[in-house]
Amino acid sequence: MPGRLLSRVALITGAGSGIGLECSLLFAQEGAHxxxxxxxxxxxxxxHKLIGERYPNVKSIPIKADVSKEESVKDMVxxxxxxxxxxxxxxxxxxxxxxxxxxxxxTEERIWDLTMNINVKGVWWGCKYAILAMRKNPTDEGxxxxxxxxxxxxxxxxxxxxxxxxxxxxxxxxxxxxxxTRELAMVHAREGIRxxxxxxxxxxxxxxxxxxxxxxxxxxRLVHLPMGRFGEAIEVARGALFLASDDSSYxxxxxxxxxxxxxxxxxxxx
Ligand code: NAD
Numbered sequence: 001m002p003g004r005l006l007s008r009v010a011l012i013t014g015a016g017s018g019i020g021l022e023c024s025l026l027f028a029q030e031g032a033h034x035x036x037x038x039x040x041x042x043x044x045x046x047x048h049k050l051i052g053e054r055y056p057n058v059k060s061i062p063i064k065a066d067v068s069k070e071e072s073v074k075d076m077v078x079x080x081x082x083x084x085x086x087x088x089x090x091x092x093x094x095x096x097x098x099x100x101x102x103x104x105x106x107t108e109e110r111i112w113d114l115t116m117n118i119n120v121k122g123v124w125w126g127c128k129y130a131i132l133a134m135r136k137n138p139t140d141e142g143x144x145x146x147x148x149x150x151x152x153x154x155x156x157x158x159x160x161x162x163x164x165x166x167x168x169x170x171x172x173x174x175x176x177x178x179x180x181t182r183e184l185a186m187v188h189a190r191e192g193i194r195x196x197x198x199x200x201x202x203x204x205x206x207x208x209x210x211x212x213x214x215x216x217x218x219x220x221r222l223v224h225l226p227m228g229r230f231g232e233a234i235e236v237a238r239g240a241l242f243l244a245s246d247d248s249s250y251x252x253x254x255x256x257x258x259x260x261x262x263x264x265x266x267x268x269x270x
Contacts, residue, residue: 004245006031009084011077013067013126014094016043018205019154023091023237024051028058030241032089035080037063039094059084067094067122077129086137089244090130092123093154097207101167112169119173120180123153127184127195134193148192152243153181155197157259165220174199178255185253194252196243201259203231226261226268 010027014020016038024036028051036051038044041064048062061083065076080087096118100111134149158167159174178197185195202208202221208230212218222228239258242248257263 002030004030004241004247005089008032008088008244009035009080009086010089010091010244011035011037011080011087011130012091012093013037013065013076013122014154015047015062016040018203018207019200019233019236019240020091020093021047022233023093023240024060025054026234026237026241027089027244028055028060030245031058032244033059033084035061035063035076035083037065037067037076037094039064039066067092067126068117070125073122073125074129077133081133081136087130087133088137088149090126090134090149090151091154091240091244092126092130092151093240094122095119095154095173095207097167097170097211099211101169103166104168107168115169115173116176119170120176123177123180127151127153127180131184131188131191131193135191148194150244150248151184151193151195152240153177153195153197155181155199155255157199157201157257157263159197159199160255160257160263181255182253189252194243194248196248196252196254196256198236198239198243199255199257199259199263200236201225201231201257201262203233203236205233224262224265224268226265228268229260231258231260 010032012024015024015036024047036044036047044062048060051060063076065072098111155177156174158171159178181197236258
């Protein structure tokens with residue numbers, strides 16, 4: 001069913017890798033024009049090039065921005081609206097999991113602050129400027145376009161479950177994303193702006209695989225996964241597509257789990 005995002009304008013952060021990369025390609029495949037944002041300029045240029053090769057009818061713009069800086073976020077949303085005339089979908093997906101993030105005793109304040117600045121403040125700025133832009137969307141019923149829009153914030157299964165392999169700052173940051181998402185969903189519901197969180201399980205992306213760099217570390221997690229495997233970025237992108245499209249028109253304020261059943265699991269199958 002291609003064309004689910006026809007004529008929509010989407011901004012995706014963290015578009016240079018993992019979930020953001022797969023989501024950029026999927027949204028483009030579904031007909032959206034896409035603003036591709038990443039702090040890594042080379043990576044985002046690569047995504048832009050791929051979209052140009054695969055989906056020549058889709059317009060995309062690569063933007064280098066750091067989501068933890070308010071001016072940077074304001075500017076990336078302005079660039080998107082100036083180029084495409086509106087913003088319908090905001091995917092606040094960029095995030096970090098720092099290798100020095102540990103338990104309450106060992107985590108340094110600078111790691112806590114860095115993680116919070118990107119994972120929490122970055123989502124706040126993204127929501128703030130997306131809401132301001134979405135409020136101005138002109139109505140065009142003929143094309144199926146409307147005021148309002150869909151905001152998706154990437155949280156994580158660790159916002160809902162404790163892990164004995166701690167990353168305290170990361171876990172706390174994702175809990176904050178969930179709480180913030182619910183409140184924003186309530187505040188802006190009557191403006192036609194839906195705000196949802198997506199909670200991926202552990203995935204085969206650089207973010208996790210760079211960290212789980214030994215077989216032992218991987219096995220420590222794999223035993224707890226009901227499906228016996230890590231997830232793929234494209235499987236989360238498909239969830240984000242649902243939340244971005246009108247298929248989820250009555251869904252807001254939710255914690256949308258794409259975790260292979262992990263958060264429902266007591267004992268895994270043999
Ligand atoms: P990834 O490392 O593959 O990609 C993240 C992208 O974000 C990178 O391209 C990076 O350059 C960019 N980025 C980092 N800091 C940025 C900043 N300040 N401004 C702009 N861009 C920045 O990671 P991923 O696995 O695709 O993760 C995407 C999101 O999913 C993150 O929020 C992550 O916490 C979350 N998540 C991942 C997993 C997993 O297992 N991989 C599980 C749950 C949640």
